[in-house]
Amino acid sequence: MSAPEVHQSVPRRQRVRLVLVLAFLVLLLIVVLSPVAWQTVPSVDESLRAISETLFGFQLLAFELLSVLLLAALIGAIFLARRPL
Numbered sequence: 001m002s003a004p005e006v007h008q009s010v011p012r013r014q015r016v017r018l019v020l021v022l023a024f025l026v027l028l029l030i031v032v033l034s035p036v037a038w039q040t041v042p043s044v045d046e047s048l049r050a051i052s053e054t055l056f057g058f059q060l061l062a063f064e065l066l067s068v069l070l071l072a073a074l075i076g077a078i079f080l081a082r083r084p085l
Contacts, residue, residue, distance in 0.1 A: 032064065 055063060 028064075028068065032061065
């Protein structure tokens with residue numbers, strides 16, 4: 001690759017990353033803001049029901065944010081492990 005080709009490919013990679021990040025954020029926003037009608041299973045034990053109602057009711061947003069944070073940490077760890085030192 002010559003020098004001009006390298007300079008042209010860097011902004012293109014940044015645009016692709018930006019588009020992917022924006023698409024992920026839009027999808028995450030749609031999932032978080034969409035109303036979901038959760039159905040309960042009548043034969044579930046009460047302790048399990050209490051845990052699930054707490055986790056997926058009151059603390060759903062915190063649970064989802066934590067999963068996104070862990071995913072970002074995983075991607076960052078893979079990126080750092082693959083980068084030459």
